[in-house]
Amino acid sequence: MFARIAYAFREMWASFRRNLTLTAAAVLTSAIALLLVGTTFLIQRAFENLLVQWSGNVEMIVFVRSDATAEQVSLIDQTIRASPTIIDLSKLRYLDKAASYEEAKRIFAADPVTLSLLTPESIPSQFKVVPLTGDTTLVRSLSEQYRSLPGVEQVALAEDEFEVISTLSRFIRIVTLVMSLVLLVVAVGLIWNTIRTAMFARRREIEVMKLVGATNWFIRVPFMLEGLLQGFIGGAVSCGFLWLLNSAWTNGVSKFTPGTGISSLVVPSGYLSGVMIVLLAIGSLAGAVGSAIAASRFLEV
Amino acid sequence: MIRLENVTKRYGTEIVAVRDASFDIPKGEFVFLVGPSGSGKSTLLRLINRQEKPERGEVWVAGRNINDLPQSRVPYLRRNMGNVFQDYKLLPNKTVFENVAFALEVIGKPRHVIDRQVPPVLDMVGLADMTDRFPNQLSGGEQQRVSIARAFVNRPLIMLADEPTGNLDPATGEGIMALLDDINQTGATVMMATHDHRVVNAMRRRVIQLDRGVIVRDQERGVYE
Numbered sequence: 001m002f003a004r005i006a007y008a009f010r011e012m013w014a015s016f017r018r019n020l021t022l023t024a025a026a027v028l029t030s031a032i033a034l035l036l037v038g039t040t041f042l043i044q045r046a047f048e049n050l051l052v053q054w055s056g057n058v059e060m061i062v063f064v065r066s067d068a069t070a071e072q073v074s075l076i077d078q079t080i081r082a083s084p085t086i087i088d089l090s091k092l093r094y095l096d097k098a099a100s101y102e103e104a105k106r107i108f109a110a111d112p113v114t115l116s117l118l119t120p121e122s123i124p125s126q127f128k129v130v131p132l133t134g135d136t137t138l139v140r141s142l143s144e145q146y147r148s149l150p151g152v153e154q155v156a157l158a159e160d161e162f163e164v165i166s167t168l169s170r171f172i173r174i175v176t177l178v179m180s181l182v183l184l185v186v187a188v189g190l191i192w193n194t195i196r197t198a199m200f201a202r203r204r205e206i207e208v209m210k211l212v213g214a215t216n217w218f219i220r221v222p223f224m225l226e227g228l229l230q231g232f233i234g235g236a237v238s239c240g241f242l243w244l245l246n247s248a249w250t251n252g253v254s255k256f257t258p259g260t261g262i263s264s265l266v267v268p269s270g271y272l273s274g275v276m277i278v279l280l281a282i283g284s285l286a287g288a289v290g291s292a293i294a295a296s297r298f299l300e301v
Numbered sequence: 302m303i304r305l306e307n308v309t310k311r312y313g314t315e316i317v318a319v320r321d322a323s324f325d326i327p328k329g330e331f332v333f334l335v336g337p338s339g340s341g342k343s344t345l346l347r348l349i350n351r352q353e354k355p356e357r358g359e360v361w362v363a364g365r366n367i368n369d370l371p372q373s374r375v376p377y378l379r380r381n382m383g384n385v386f387q388d389y390k391l392l393p394n395k396t397v398f399e400n401v402a403f404a405l406e407v408i409g410k411p412r413h414v415i416d417r418q419v420p421p422v423l424d425m426v427g428l429a430d431m432t433d434r435f436p437n438q439l440s441g442g443e444q445q446r447v448s449i450a451r452a453f454v455n456r457p458l459i460m461l462a463d464e465p466t467g468n469l470d471p472a473t474g475e476g477i478m479a480l481l482d483d484i485n486q487t488g489a490t491v492m493m494a495t496h497d498h499r500v501v502n503a504m505r506r507r508v509i510q511l512d513r514g515v516i517v518r519d520q521e522r523g524v525y526e
Contacts, residue, residue, distance in 0.1 A: 003411045205392055211350070212455070213380035214407035215373070 004218065011222035015198045016229060022197055023230060026190040030234030030286065031241070033183030034279045038242040040176040041275045042267050047169035049264040060139065062127040062146050063153040066097070072151030073125070079149060080129060086142060091130040100125055124153050184282070188290040191230050195223050195291035199298045206298055220295040224288045231287020235280040242279070246272055302328040302459065302490045303349055308358035310344055318344040320514040321358070326492065326507075328458075331485045333501050334494040335525055336511035342494035345511070346461045349492070350382050351375050363458060380408055383452025383489075385481075387464035389444045391436040391451075397423065398432040401451045408455070418454055426450045426480060442473035449480055453489075460484055462493040466500060474500060498525030 016023060062080070064073055077094065080087055095103060101120040108115040131139045143155040199206065209219050246267060256263045303326040310319040319341045326332055334342040347353040348360055351367055360367050367378060391400050398419060405415045423429050426446040436444055445465060452460060462481060466474035478500050485491045495501065501508060501524060508523030509516060518526075 003406075004409050007406060204390065208390055208392065208403065209407045210376075211379060211384045211390075212404040212407060212451070213376040213378075213382075215376045218407060218409070 008221045008225060012225040012229065015202075015222065016226050018201070019194060019198050022194045026187070026194045026230050027234045027237065029183070029190045030187035030231055030283055031237035033180060033187040034235050034238035034283050035241050035245075036176060036180035036183055037282065038238060038275050038279050039245065040173065040180050041278070042242070042246060042272070043176060044169070044173050045267050045271055046265040047172070049266075051166060051169065052264070060129040060131065060143055060146075061156040062129060063124040063156065064126060065151050065153040066122055066124050068125075068151035072149075076127060076146065076149055076151060079146065080127060083142065086131055086138060088130045088132045091128070093128040095126050095128065097121070097123055097125050184286065187231075187234065188286045191227050191287050192290040192294045194230065195227055195294040196297070198226065199223060199295060203298065210299070216299045219299060220292060223291045223295045227287035227289075227291025227294075228284050229287070231283035231285070231290075232280060233283075234287070235283025238279050238283070239276040242276065243272070302326055302330070302363060303492065304359075304361040305345075305348070306359045306361070308348060308355045308360060310341075310348060310353060310355050317514050319348070319355075319511075322511075322514075322516050323358075324509060324516065324519055326490060328490055329485070329488050331482070331491045331504070331506040332493070333504070333506060333508045333523075334492065334511065335496060335498075335501060335508055337496060339513075340511040341514040342511055343463055344514075346463055346492065346494055349459075350379055350384060350461060376408075380455060381458045383449075383455070383457040383460045385445070385448050385452050385460065385462040385465045387467040389436070389441075389448040391444055391447055393436050396433050396435055397428055397439070397447050400436070400447055401454050404451045404454055419450075422450045422454045425453075425483070440473075441469050442476060445469065445473075445477050446480065449477070449484070453484055456489075458489060460489050460491045460493075462491065464495055464497075465493065466495065466497050471499060475503075478504065501525040 062076060064076060073094075080092060081089060097120055100123050101118065104118050104123060105115065108118075131142070140157065143157050146152055147155045206219055250266050253263055253265050303324075305322050305324055308319055308322045309317070311317050322341075322345065334345060336342055344353060348355055349362060351370065355368065362378065363381060370378060392403065395403060401419050401422060402415045405418060410418075420429070420432075423432055426449055428443060428446055428450065431439065431443065436447065439447065445468075449465075460481065465481070466477055469477065474497065481491055481493065482504070505522045505524070508518065508520050508525070510518035510520075510523075510526070
């Protein structure tokens with residue numbers, strides 16, 4: 001048994017060194033592919049963080065008709081206060097006409113045409129409502145309810161940017177995932193080709209091995225180990241790059257004010273380690289499987 | 302030891318390599334397979350070591366029908382057979398000793414067994430003082446002796462030789478034949494394909510003659526004709 005194991009490792013190492021250039025190509029390709037896979041994981045995680053942060057900030061503005069009566073305004077106020085589990089009542093604010101006009105002057109400072117259409121009399125007063133929940137459908141149904149109240153002019157839901165972020169993250173996730181899958185296939189192909197070349201160079205040896213009665217597994221195992229080693233090194237290289245990338249990213253992002261959306265893009269280091277382990281595993285597995293497939297084609301004697 | 306029953310082997314649909322071949326070779330016999338190139342000699346040998354499977358008929362080796370032998374058992378069948386080829390099939394980057402040891406190494410024999418079994422075989426083939434040479438430092442006859450040593454080191458029941466003297470001059474060929482005869486004397490069944498009529502006529506052993514895949518003669522103590 002020991003003789004067999006020693007043989008397998010000796011053969012693996014000899015073949016690994018003999019095809020150094022091809023090996024380097026296979027290792028680099030798998031490293032790049034795995035780096036992309038890892039980056040996908042990180043991007044996904046960062047966007048998830050961002051979404052959690054942003055969904056906490058979805059704000060609803062209930063505009064009150066400028067001719068609404070005081071009773072109507074207080075009805076709106078009561079209705080909003082009737083659901084304290086959904087609405088963050090401590091952040092609930094009512095802006096009267098004067099306050100609304102002040103805010104409008106600030107918002108439309110660069111847009112005098114729009115501002116000129118607004119007067120302190122014609123401007124609607126407004127309730128600023130901050131939901132507690134990130135559940136957009138719940139918030140949306142609540143906004144429908146407010147809209148049906150008398151005296152309500154319009155309910156503006158700041159969920160558009162939320163939608164943009166989640167669409168964007170979905171898009172990026174799909175693109176990077178597809179790219180990394182394609183590259184992963186390419187990497188397996190390259191490892192497969194390396195092993196095939198190694199086997200072709202040794203076809204006489206394999207023929208002799210088969211004729212003196214070596215089992216297929218005995219012949220295959222050194223090649224599989226070689227593929228596994230290539231994949232593992234590829235994985236390790238990609239982990240290194242991923243770590244550098246993430247450090248640079250974390251450094252850059254941490255310069256932003258804490259609590260803003262951007263600063264939530266930092267990925268926790270525990271998650272990073274998890275991704276690295278996954279990359280090493282994928283690399284090793286892909287290498288071993290690729291070379292097992294390559295080896296099988298030469299063993300049909 | 303080796304029995305064929307109505308064996309037919311075709312390559313593709315057109316070329317018939319062996320047609321309806323039957324023979325029975327008892328243990329310890331020495332048999333020549335003769336016939337012109339392309340008459341099916343090599344195919345017969347390849348059917349016996351399961352490099353090929355017959356289309357029809359049965360191949361029996363050591364009392365076992367190898368047609369239905371699962372692929373995973375084929376290596377164990379081959380451990381009972383030694384193969385010798387016209388082109389030696391030595392590994393150029395290994396020494397004489399390593400080439401012979403390789404046959405034991407790849408069937409998982411431990412180092413101490415290898416060190417015990419290889420030297421006597423090299424001694425038997427007359428290469429005891431060349432163990433550290435590489436194949437390209439040897440003559441054709443010496444290379445063939447290495448290949449015979451490799452085939453015999455595991456003490457197989459059967460030796461299959463495909464034109465072992467084909468690349469050698471007559472005198473060197475005689476040496477090789479003497480070696481195969483010695484191996485036969487130890488009890489191994491030897492089957493040798495050749496179109497070298499001198500060695501056949503000199504040995505006067507059983508001769509199976511093939512012509513375009515058909516056995517046309519099976520004669521005890523025969524000559525080449």
